[in-house]
Amino acid sequence: MTVTVALIVLVAMLVFGLPVALAMAVSGATGLYMFGGWPILQGILKTSPLSTANDYEIITIPMFLLMAEFVIISGVANDLFRAATVWVGRLRGGVAMATALAGAGFGAISGSSTAAAATLASTSIPAMLKEGYEPKLACGVVAISGTLAMLIPPSIALILYGIIADIPIGALLIGGIIPGIIVTFTIILTIAFLVWRDPSVAPVGKSYTIREKFASLNRVGLVLILFFAVTGTIYSGIATPTEASGIGAFCAMLIAAWERKLSLTNLLRALRSAAQTTCMVLFIILGAHIFGYFFTLTRVTNDITTWVGGLDASHGMILAVILLGYLILGFFMDQIAILILTVPVVLPLILDMGYDPVWFGVLVVVTAEVGMVTPPLGMNVFVVARYTRRPLGELFRGVAPHVWAHLIVIALLAAFPAITLWLPSTMR
Amino acid sequence: MAAPGEPQLPLNAPSAWLARVETVLVALSAIALAGIMCTVMLDVVLRYVFHAPLVWSYDLIGLYLVGAVFFFALSDTMQQHGHIALDVFVPLIPFRLRHAAQSAGFAASTLLLAAITWLEYGQAVQALVADNRIAGIVPFQTWVAHAVLALGMGVLVLRCAYRTLFHALSAVTGRDMVELPPPPVTSTAGLESAE
Amino acid sequence: QEVTLRLADSLPVGHYMTTGVADPLMAKTKEMTGDKVAFEHFPAEQLGKAKDMLSLVQSGVADIAYVGASYSADKLPLSSVGELPEAFSNSCEGTKAFWSVAKPGGALDVAEYQPEGVRALAVLVLSPYQLFVHGDLAGIGDVNGMKVRVTGAPKIAAIQKLGGVPVNVPGPEAREALSRGTVDAIAFPIASIKPYDLAPHIKTATKGLNFGSFVATWMISQAKYDSLPEDVQKALTEAGEAATLNGCEATDASTEEDFKFVAEQGVTFVDLPAADLDTLQGVMSSVGDEWAADLDGRGKPGTDILNAFRAGLKSE
Ligand code: NA
Ligand code: NA
Numbered sequence: 001m002t003v004t005v006a007l008i009v010l011v012a013m014l015v016f017g018l019p020v021a022l023a024m025a026v027s028g029a030t031g032l033y034m035f036g037g038w039p040i041l042q043g044i045l046k047t048s049p050l051s052t053a054n055d056y057e058i059i060t061i062p063m064f065l066l067m068a069e070f071v072i073i074s075g076v077a078n079d080l081f082r083a084a085t086v087w088v089g090r091l092r093g094g095v096a097m098a099t100a101l102a103g104a105g106f107g108a109i110s111g112s113s114t115a116a117a118a119t120l121a122s123t124s125i126p127a128m129l130k131e132g133y134e135p136k137l138a139c140g141v142v143a144i145s146g147t148l149a150m151l152i153p154p155s156i157a158l159i160l161y162g163i164i165a166d167i168p169i170g171a172l173l174i175g176g177i178i179p180g181i182i183v184t185f186t187i188i189l190t191i192a193f194l195v196w197r198d199p200s201v202a203p204v205g206k207s208y209t210i211r212e213k214f215a216s217l218n219r220v221g222l223v224l225i226l227f228f229a230v231t232g233t234i235y236s237g238i239a240t241p242t243e244a245s246g247i248g249a250f251c252a253m254l255i256a257a258w259e260r261k262l263s264l265t266n267l268l269r270a271l272r273s274a275a276q277t278t279c280m281v282l283f284i285i286l287g288a289h290i291f292g293y294f295f296t297l298t299r300v301t302n303d304i305t306t307w308v309g310g311l312d313a314s315h316g317m318i319l320a321v322i323l324l325g326y327l328i329l330g331f332f333m334d335q336i337a338i339l340i341l342t343v344p345v346v347l348p349l350i351l352d353m354g355y356d357p358v359w360f361g362v363l364v365v366v367t368a369e370v371g372m373v374t375p376p377l378g379m380n381v382f383v384v385a386r387y388t389r390r391p392l393g394e395l396f397r398g399v400a401p402h403v404w405a406h407l408i409v410i411a412l413l414a415a416f417p418a419i420t421l422w423l424p425s426t427m428r
Numbered sequence: 429m430a431a432p433g434e435p436q437l438p439l440n441a442p443s444a445w446l447a448r449v450e451t452v453l454v455a456l457s458a459i460a461l462a463g464i465m466c467t468v469m470l471d472v473v474l475r476y477v478f479h480a481p482l483v484w485s486y487d488l489i490g491l492y493l494v495g496a497v498f499f500f501a502l503s504d505t506m507q508q509h510g511h512i513a514l515d516v517f518v519p520l521i522p523f524r525l526r527h528a529a530q531s532a533g534f535a536a537s538t539l540l541l542a543a544i545t546w547l548e549y550g551q552a553v554q555a556l557v558a559d560n561r562i563a564g565i566v567p568f569q570t571w572v573a574h575a576v577l578a579l580g581m582g583v584l585v586l587r588c589a590y591r592t593l594f595h596a597l598s599a600v601t602g603r604d605m606v607e608l609p610p611p612p613v614t615s616t617a618g619l620e621s622a623e
Numbered sequence: 624q625e626v627t628l629r630l631a632d633s634l635p636v637g638h639y640m641t642t643g644v645a646d647p648l649m650a651k652t653k654e655m656t657g658d659k660v661a662f663e664h665f666p667a668e669q670l671g672k673a674k675d676m677l678s679l680v681q682s683g684v685a686d687i688a689y690v691g692a693s694y695s696a697d698k699l700p701l702s703s704v705g706e707l708p709e710a711f712s713n714s715c716e717g718t719k720a721f722w723s724v725a726k727p728g729g730a731l732d733v734a735e736y737q738p739e740g741v742r743a744l745a746v747l748v749l750s751p752y753q754l755f756v757h758g759d760l761a762g763i764g765d766v767n768g769m770k771v772r773v774t775g776a777p778k779i780a781a782i783q784k785l786g787g788v789p790v791n792v793p794g795p796e797a798r799e800a801l802s803r804g805t806v807d808a809i810a811f812p813i814a815s816i817k818p819y820d821l822a823p824h825i826k827t828a829t830k831g832l833n834f835g836s837f838v839a840t841w842m843i844s845q846a847k848y849d850s851l852p853e854d855v856q857k858a859l860t861e862a863g864e865a866a867t868l869n870g871c872e873a874t875d876a877s878t879e880e881d882f883k884f885v886a887e888q889g890v891t892f893v894d895l896p897a898a899d900l901d902t903l904q905g906v907m908s909s910v911g912d913e914w915a916a917d918l919d920g921r922g923k924p925g926t927d928i929l930n931a932f933r934a935g936l937k938s939e
Pocket of ligand 1: 152
């Protein structure tokens with residue numbers, strides 16, 4: 001009964017367009033009040049807001065967002081995309097494939113999927129539309145390519161999973177590399193399939209000489225600097241993964257200044273924008289905490305896991321049920337909220353079945369990626385819509401083929417843990 | 429209604445007054461954000477090059493700065509429609525019902541956030557009186573963290589109360605009298621001018 | 624069942640502090656009351672983070688909570704007395720001395736727990752932290768200039784007094800930091816070496832020294848305690864005392880195994896020269912004295928509590 005009321009409040013507030021964070025906080029608080037009255041509710045309200053913010057490790061979120069802001073200001077994102085276009089050359093759908101490559105490249109320096117989608121949307125969509133790409137295809141590839149940033153290290157999602165699950169973040173980040181490459185090629189293959197099926201959706205690209213190809217790389221040096229600032233400092237031990245995000249932001253700021261693009265106005269706008277996005281993310285996490293404590297106190301999460309754990313089914317079946325649950329949650333919920341809500345309850349079950357937590361983390365993040373581009377709550381699609389002003393329905397349809405391709409990748413990663421675990425195992 | 433990508437301008441005097449407070453707070457949030465970036469950078473350089481890291485950076489960032497970034501940006505982010513909301517169903521809902529429901533939703537939110545603000549204010553006073561400090565090399569006082577939360581959340585309470593009132597007024601008068609998020613554009617116009 | 628109690632902690636499921644203290648506490652309470660009491664266990668931060676636990680038990684969200692002294696040092700600064708590098712070399716010595724001041728009616732209970740409205744049911748002081756070094760450690764002088772991952776004010780002060788450079792690294796990144804040289808050494812309880820998989824990145828380590836420790840308490844609010852039937856109160860108190868003993872004995876037993884395991888992984892435990900041990904003892908007791916003086920200066924009975932704890936250590 002209590003749970004039903006809380007869920008009704010949640011759904012009603014979401015449908016009427018109230019902020020997701022408020023919807024979760026109010027519905028969770030309603031449930032807590034019905035469960036234990038004011039004493040219990042005030043107990044939760046006294047602790048969860050401050051402890052959402054009193055956390056050193058959470059700085060990866062604002063730092064990577066700030067870094068993305070500086071990268072856009074500096075023009076490096078544009079250069080990266082242009083170089084990829086030149087190298088892919090005259091293939092039909094080449095610019096779309098270049099978008100996937102640029103997404104992977106930007107993923108290697110940024111940990112935030114929405115930041116990556118924003119960067120790609122502002123650089124590659126105008127270029128594709130100018131060349132006569134079908135808008136649906138152009139926007140779809142941008143929305144899905146943005147998700148590469150949360151798989152290819154560094155990744156906020158993987159770092160957050162590591163913090164929640166209390167497992168080494170280094171192994172997780174390394175574990176994301178090969179799946180990230182696989183997803184990149186899956187996106188490219190999906191584009192190839194789409195243009196083969198209907199060549200009218202994308203034109204053939206321009207061809208470039210070898211000289212032009214190498215000339216396009218001269219600006220990629222700046223991206224390499226950022227790559228070493230973030231990923232390099234982690235591997236060399238100069239800094240921890242958490243600190244590397246701050247170093248990345250600082251170096252991106254220096255690059256923007258070096259390129260003479262960093263005016264005081266630009267700097268303030270970047271800081272404010274990153275602060276706002278951080279605030280949005282943390283507010284949703286806070287709402288998810290309040291809602292999550294309500295679910296925990298009423299033993300709902302416990303009952304669900306007990307139910308799943310008690311299923312008379314093979315481990316593979318249980319894993320499939322869990323992943324299906326993540327897909328369904330991804331339709332409606334923010335990925336970070338999903339991680340915080342579910343990992344503490346699901347992970348013990350996974351460990352019980354003898355699965356590897358690093359492998360599961362990567363699997364969960366790939367599955368969560370799908371949620372970034374599925375309706376009704378698909379953060380990356382929203383970001384693309386904000387930059388392009390295209391109708392949401394068209395964007396969701398445009399990204400659909402990539403969702404199907406993604407499901408195949410998930411099945412592959414689930415069936416063959418070695419794909420994920422081989423690279424971390426060489427690090428010992 | 430704000431145009432996509434453009435800042436939201438206040439629609440009336442109470443909103444404008446609140447927006448001024450929000451601008452001051454979000455400036456502090458931005459400074460705190462820059463502070464985190466510089467502190468981390470300085471800490472790593474001092475440790476790696478000079479073997480002398482800042483002993484207070486971890487506590488300063490974790491206790492004060494992240495909170496300042498988060499809570500001081502809360503209300504400004506609300507005013508600028510930065511808090512993600514589902515916009516899929518909203519256009520399908522009749523005007524007066526939509527505004528009435530939003531007014532109710534913001535009223536409930538105001539109540540909850542006011543409770544949080546009040547509880548945090550109490551904890552700030554308590555921590556100040558008891559001189560509670562963390563066990564760090566620099567024993568930072570904990571009341572500051574509570575006070576930052578209470579202040580940022582308090583302004584958000586005012587913003588939500590404002591939304592409650594003016595959504596209700598919109599429902600009564602049948603006119604938009606409150607800031608609304610930019611609409612999803614369904615025409616194909618404006619493609620070339622996309623940022 | 625007439626009474627249901629919610630027990631909350633921030634420890635991973637199956638953690639040794641849970642199996643050593645919380646589980647026996649719950650089991651014995653149930654046994655003594657003839658299953659009149661039922662427990663709902665919320666592990667792994669399900670109700671809040673480690674630093675929220677004191678507040679959660681005060682507000683009644685949790686009835687019993689695992690409160691780490693260093694996580695709540697803002698509200699319970701005196702409880703850190705058990706984390707000082709004092710003269711004890713295993714968990715039971717530290718735990719028994721700490722229990723003598725923390726148990727209801729003890730000096731710490733009067734000074735700190737009663738004003739906060741809470742009551743300790745059980746406590747555990749871990750085996751003292753040792754220094755685990757990526758490279759060589761021949762004498763205590765080698766600590767000079769070493770970057771050491773260490774948390775908590777008294778432990779940081781101890782490392783600083785030896786010339787070490789304290790570095791704050793989040794727990795999940797500790798292994799990364801040690802293997803890549805972000806830090807040269809780590810001050811850790813031996814029991815954490817295996818779960819964090821640190822042994823492959825350690826060459827030398829100390830044994831039998833005390834670089835400080837960690838104090839865990841299982842608290843109930845006094846109001847909740849007073850509201851319980853008398854037989855349940857009695858059961859909780861007795862079960863708590865038994866669980867305290869059980870916890871430290873289990874910790875000491877596994878400490879021996881942990882040392883063996885770490886040694887088998889190729890870590891050399893060094894015996895420091897006698898002169899070093901004398902130096903160390905002087906340095907470490909000055910850490911405690913300064914801790915107490917600092918609290919005295921803030922109007923809290925630091926010296927009284929330290930003296931009571933030291934008396935407890937002597938009487939063991
Ligand atoms: Na990334
Ligand atoms: Na979704």
